[in-house]
Amino acid sequence: MSVVHEIDDTDGALVALIVAGNTPTAAATTLGFAASTIYRRMRGPAFRLALAEARAGLWNPQCEALHEAANGSIATMIEIRDSEEHPAAVRLKASVAIIELAVRLHSIINVETRLVVLEAALVEDSEPVAA
16 A cells, blocks of 8 residues: 655655665765755654655565465465365365465455554654644
Protein backbone atom coordinates (compact mmCIF):
# COMPACT_ATOMS: atom_id res chain seq x y z
CA MET A 1 0.00 0.00 0.00
CA SER A 2 1.24 3.46 -0.78
CA VAL A 3 0.72 6.69 1.09
CA VAL A 4 1.44 10.02 -0.56
CA HIS A 5 4.07 11.90 1.42
CA GLU A 6 4.41 15.65 1.12
CA ILE A 7 8.14 16.07 0.63
CA ASP A 8 9.85 18.69 -1.49
CA ASP A 9 12.24 18.12 -4.39
CA THR A 10 15.31 18.32 -2.15
CA ASP A 11 13.95 15.64 0.17
CA GLY A 12 13.02 13.57 -2.88
CA ALA A 13 16.59 13.81 -4.14
CA LEU A 14 17.87 12.97 -0.66
CA VAL A 15 15.64 9.88 -0.52
CA ALA A 16 16.99 8.76 -3.91
CA LEU A 17 20.59 9.24 -2.80
CA ILE A 18 20.11 7.37 0.49
CA VAL A 19 18.27 4.49 -1.20
CA ALA A 20 21.10 4.30 -3.75
CA GLY A 21 23.50 3.66 -0.86
CA ASN A 22 24.97 7.10 -0.20
CA THR A 23 25.69 8.13 3.37
CA PRO A 24 23.91 11.24 4.67
CA THR A 25 27.26 13.06 4.63
CA ALA A 26 27.90 12.11 0.99
CA ALA A 27 24.33 13.12 0.13
CA ALA A 28 24.89 16.47 1.83
CA THR A 29 27.96 17.07 -0.34
CA THR A 30 26.10 16.06 -3.50
CA LEU A 31 23.15 18.32 -2.69
CA GLY A 32 25.29 21.24 -1.47
CA PHE A 33 24.02 21.24 2.12
CA ALA A 34 25.70 20.92 5.49
CA ALA A 35 25.54 17.41 6.95
CA SER A 36 23.62 18.77 9.96
CA THR A 37 20.90 20.07 7.61
CA ILE A 38 20.59 16.67 5.97
CA TYR A 39 20.35 14.90 9.33
CA ARG A 40 17.67 17.37 10.45
CA ARG A 41 15.66 16.79 7.29
CA MET A 42 16.01 13.04 7.74
CA ARG A 43 14.36 13.24 11.19
CA GLY A 44 11.11 14.55 9.71
CA PRO A 45 8.21 12.04 9.79
CA ALA A 46 7.23 12.61 6.14
CA PHE A 47 10.83 12.08 5.05
CA ARG A 48 11.19 8.91 7.13
CA LEU A 49 7.99 7.50 5.68
CA ALA A 50 9.03 8.35 2.12
CA LEU A 51 12.43 6.73 2.71
CA ALA A 52 10.85 3.58 4.17
CA GLU A 53 8.46 3.35 1.22
CA ALA A 54 11.30 3.84 -1.29
CA ARG A 55 13.36 1.12 0.40
CA ALA A 56 10.38 -1.23 0.41
CA GLY A 57 9.84 -0.46 -3.28
CA LEU A 58 13.23 -1.97 -4.07
CA TRP A 59 11.71 -5.38 -3.25
CA ASN A 60 8.60 -5.08 -5.43
CA PRO A 61 9.92 -7.21 -8.35
CA GLN A 62 10.97 -9.98 -5.97
CA CYS A 63 7.65 -9.80 -4.12
CA GLU A 64 5.74 -10.12 -7.39
CA ALA A 65 7.80 -13.17 -8.39
CA LEU A 66 7.17 -14.75 -4.99
CA HIS A 67 3.47 -14.00 -5.30
CA GLU A 68 3.29 -15.83 -8.61
CA ALA A 69 5.26 -18.76 -7.20
CA ALA A 70 3.02 -18.84 -4.12
CA ASN A 71 -0.07 -19.25 -6.28
CA GLY A 72 1.44 -22.34 -7.88
CA SER A 73 2.52 -23.70 -4.51
CA ILE A 74 -0.94 -23.22 -3.06
CA ALA A 75 -2.45 -24.99 -6.06
CA THR A 76 -0.02 -27.87 -5.48
CA MET A 77 -0.97 -28.08 -1.79
CA ILE A 78 -4.66 -28.10 -2.71
CA GLU A 79 -4.05 -30.82 -5.30
CA ILE A 80 -2.20 -32.94 -2.73
CA ARG A 81 -4.90 -32.32 -0.13
CA ASP A 82 -7.63 -33.41 -2.52
CA SER A 83 -5.80 -36.39 -4.03
CA GLU A 84 -6.66 -39.87 -2.83
CA GLU A 85 -3.28 -41.01 -4.21
CA HIS A 86 -1.45 -39.46 -1.26
CA PRO A 87 -1.54 -40.88 2.27
CA ALA A 88 -3.88 -39.24 4.77
CA ALA A 89 -0.95 -37.82 6.75
CA VAL A 90 0.35 -36.01 3.68
CA ARG A 91 -3.11 -34.64 2.87
CA LEU A 92 -3.49 -33.49 6.48
CA LYS A 93 -0.12 -31.68 6.37
CA ALA A 94 -1.15 -29.95 3.14
CA SER A 95 -4.43 -28.87 4.75
CA VAL A 96 -2.64 -27.52 7.83
CA ALA A 97 -0.12 -25.68 5.64
CA ILE A 98 -2.95 -24.02 3.68
CA ILE A 99 -4.70 -22.91 6.86
CA GLU A 100 -1.49 -21.58 8.42
CA LEU A 101 -0.66 -19.68 5.24
CA ALA A 102 -4.14 -18.15 5.11
CA VAL A 103 -3.93 -17.04 8.76
CA ARG A 104 -0.48 -15.48 8.27
CA LEU A 105 -1.55 -13.70 5.10
CA HIS A 106 -4.66 -12.32 6.80
CA SER A 107 -2.54 -11.10 9.71
CA ILE A 108 0.03 -9.42 7.45
CA ILE A 109 -2.63 -7.65 5.41
CA ASN A 110 -4.42 -6.50 8.55
CA VAL A 111 -1.24 -5.17 10.18
CA GLU A 112 -0.09 -3.48 6.97
CA THR A 113 -3.42 -1.71 6.58
CA ARG A 114 -3.37 -0.50 10.18
CA LEU A 115 0.26 0.63 9.84
CA VAL A 116 -0.48 2.70 6.74
CA VAL A 117 -3.34 4.44 8.56
CA LEU A 118 -1.12 5.17 11.57
CA GLU A 119 1.71 6.47 9.36
CA ALA A 120 -0.68 8.79 7.54
CA ALA A 121 -2.01 10.08 10.87
CA LEU A 122 1.55 10.67 12.08
CA VAL A 123 2.36 12.75 9.02
CA GLU A 124 -0.88 14.73 9.40
CA ASP A 125 -0.21 15.41 13.09
CA SER A 126 3.35 16.56 12.41
CA GLU A 127 2.48 19.07 9.70
CA PRO A 128 2.49 22.69 10.90
CA VAL A 129 -0.88 24.41 11.04
CA ALA A 130 -1.20 27.42 8.76
CA ALA A 131 -2.11 30.64 10.54
